[in-house]
Amino acid sequence: MKKRNIITVLGISLTLLASCGKSFLERDPQAELPESQIVNSKGIEASLIGAYGILNGNVNGTWGNYSSAPSQWLFGEVAGDNAHKGSEATDQPNMNMIEFHTPNSSNDNLSQMWEVYYEGVLRANNTLRILKADQAGGKTVTAARAKEIEGEARVLRAHYYFYLWRVFKNLAYVDENTTDDEAKTKPNKDDILPKIIDDLKAGIANLPAAKINSQAGRMDQNIAKAYLGKVYLYQKKYADALVLFKEVIGAKDLRTMPYQNNFDVLTKDGPEALLVSKHVINPDGSGDNANVGDMLSGLNGSNPVGCCGFYQPTIDLVNAYKVDASGLPLLDGSYRNNPYKSDFGLSDDAKKTYKLDITLRFDPRLDYTVGRRGVNFYDYGVMPGDAWIREVSSGGPFVGIKTMIPKSLHATHTASGAAYITDLDVNIIRLADVVLMAAECQVELGDLGAAMNLVNAVRERAAKLPPKTTGDNVAAAVYVVKPYTSFPDQNYARKAVRFERRLELAMEGHRFYDLVRWGEAKTVLESYATFEGGFMARYKGLSYKPQNDYFPIPQSQIDRSGGALTQNTGY
Template identity: 80%
Template sequence: MKKKNIYMILGATTLLFASCGKGFLEKFPQGELAESQVENAKGIEGVLIGAYGILNGNVSGTWGNYSSAPSQWLFGEVAADNAHKGSTSTDQPNMNMIEFHTPNSSNDNLSQMWEVYYEGVLRTNNTLRLLKVDQAGAKTITAARAKEIEGEARVLRAHYYFYLWRVFKNLVYVDENTTSDEAKVKPNKDDVLPKIIDDLKVGIENLPLTKINQESGRMDKNIAKAYLGKVYLYQKKYPEALVLFKEVMAGKDILGMPFQNNFDVLNEDGPEALLVAKHAINPDGSGDNANVGDMLAGLNGNNPVGCCGFYQPTIDLVNAYKVDANGLPMLDGSYRTNPYKSDFDAASPLTYKLDTTLRFDPRLDYTVGRRGVRYLDYGVMPGNAWIREASSGGPFVGIKTMIPQSQFASHTASGAAYITDLDVNIIRLADVILMAAECEVEAGNLAGAMNYVNAVRTRAANLPAKKTAYNNNAAVYVVKPYLSFPDATYARKAVRFERRLELAMEGHRFYDLVRWGEAKSTLESYSTFEGGILPAYKGLNFKPENEYFPIPQTQIDRSGGALTQNTGY
């Protein structure tokens, strides 16, 4: 299916699938159907599934979907202090501009993000429009199911607009009632957050608590509540957000939900998963319905994956997992003192030995691959042999996007082990718990905030130790609960630091820094530290406009001047 810019309202696009588990992704349609063919129950259900299809950030093909990945690794992590673009300095140079906050409006990563998620908006609009036609006439869909379909489509639309809003801020809003002629002349001056909130409220009202047809990829009431709470959090409406987060958390104990299961292809759809981008390998072995957004994050060099060497954790992130004598994070930034750099500047890399006496939060080695530590079932991570250019990306690799070699036959694309069907959690329970903790801090309930943070930390303490080649522990693993939050300033730091540790490499970090008002101070401080080791990262000057990105010039040109460029670009 060809991409359509936002001024081409979908007339009759339908994807006819059977269900919303992985199986529903395995039947990729060819071509488009006439509108009369989809103005019925089966057709509308198919158009709805087509709207779900954009959750994986892909309209067609495999290569090129990196910036629109549901994990948001480029904008959410590489643009922050958690990850480097990786690979080599000359590979995907437009990504360098995102990392160094020097983008221009011709950057293809911006165009990809805009086009894919507006495609998602248009598919949801088409679903809602066809549903209205059906309910006003033939009523081939029952009133009860029509209510659910409206809820699903509107939560999907809210998600697509929210992803666009975080990156571009100034958007044009089109819905199912917007005509093609109206869309062509609409400026990008709409405040989309109230519209997003309206959609999520309809989702809460219309959707059941349980999954429709027991299909794990479907929207449900708790997803809509968690998402609405998140939007309120961005607006600093803490009391309203907390009510919703508490409803989502009710009756759930994160201690019984292993951290590592969130990134295990054999343990997906677990109790921690809320909003998930589902992925599947097609029956013919192709991967356009798989996790194509994260495919560049594959390891490079002499390893089972063989490609592509992007998306490397920063030295700063790795050191943030250090703990003090009490098993707590170093909130004062002292984790940067005498930094651990693996073998990056070892006098003799060939004789480098892992220091297993370092005290680390165990989540480090479930987030980062480092030399001397066993990596899934691939063996011991050997250092540079798995890295394309350590001088550009540093000495570390990611883990959360990877699957064991023993699962390649069933869970990777034919001849391309770097394309997997590992799902991506867009919102998971730990995220909700830590957002609730933020709300409690702002409400003055520091004890409540600490209890939420400690639940996440106690779960982390249960992680099995990672081993070296000699089967001894790869570090002194320790993570302890906080005994007190003495004041709001300390509590705020603790909650925010915990979000970094728990959710690292999952696409949240840059957006968190922006909404906290900490992007400039954090990223410039990070630049000073990281640049002292990797000189390319010195001298970052983060400007106010860098909190969002430029509108793609191609879209401004197509609009004939209706769209205006963001300030500063």
């Protein structure tokens, strides 16, 4: 599938991960079919599947796909205030630069992101190019199917470009009509959002509402609508976005869709799933088609996973789940008062006698997002604290849950000998995300009542979550989450919607990008660093600059382009 080499050439990416040297530019590489032999229905369908294959952020192998993960945990969460890089302070030092917003253009995480998603663009372009050749000649693909393939490939291309745009902003745009020579010297000065919008509109026009061949993971009309609405939201075109979000939501009632099912390997393809990166363990037990992007987030130490200790929730995120006496979030930031930090900072002797405080009032989504000492963690037993954490002093006392699966399912849902590689799918866009984006639009358009109703649907669903328990089988907190009774003004409503996005979608790759599009990144991240730095000195003194809204263009790509690509301002 994804591992099949597709004949593509792109000057700005310059090297596919599976190609090197002069052979990269040969028209008919050894062991690859020339285009003349794949301009037919089988070749086109195979090319399309190859384009889908990049959804999991991987071209080859398992290790090394962290920054290109579909969950976007590194850029979307570690660069924000929800997650620490974790592991040890000296492990993957280039990730530290992403976390502390001190990246340079030689950072391998940036190169990985660039190369993988431009490979996705290439594969989508290749599909469209050979489809066009087929339709101009033998027409081995029916007109109806050709329309669908075009829609699938163009939504895939839009997705890959959007992921690149959020990280790098200034890109070179190439499509199926761009020649090799043009691609080699294409500057990164194109405004690609209109191109992304065109592709998503084509998806809406060409794709059916139902999954093609009933195959989960295929692009469909609702995905294209949700994605186009998201792009409009980034452009602050709230009215245009809201129309699309309403169409996607339709008569669906989020409150009937269990929150926890989104992170359960046995409940894939549920009614909330929209755009999903599908993952499988290969028949031979290998995992290159599995969730390799999140493999580092495995627990470390004396637990059934045993590796790798990255991607730890922050103390700030955990405390954000506190609720007031009315069961509402503490929007004024007072959740940082008297902060809960588990056993962090206690002496070794004090840690031995530590007891979980079950009287704290928390939104129940906390313990479906974060593993904390004293609370049962799936079927692994009670989370013991430090014994599952690689370096508490740099990553903190908490671990993530949303990328994990129960121990009882390891035999059938993890790679052979590597329990940290699972076939858990990743939701790139799910219905709650759309509901909260619609609420955001309603706030900005002045319909605060409608916005509150949408937020309350999310909160009422959260209130149905079964309580997590301690080793004594009692509730691990006073779990309470109540709906809002009023949004008194637009500023309050805006805070409520934005805070709800954090609570609902934490550790799913949205947070940093949300802060940037809201224009809040500097204020929020510098405040967060001051708070978090009170516990871990390495977080003190974060200075967020305007250029930090985006990341530098990989220097290797600038060099290979002969200077056609130019560096982002400030780097």
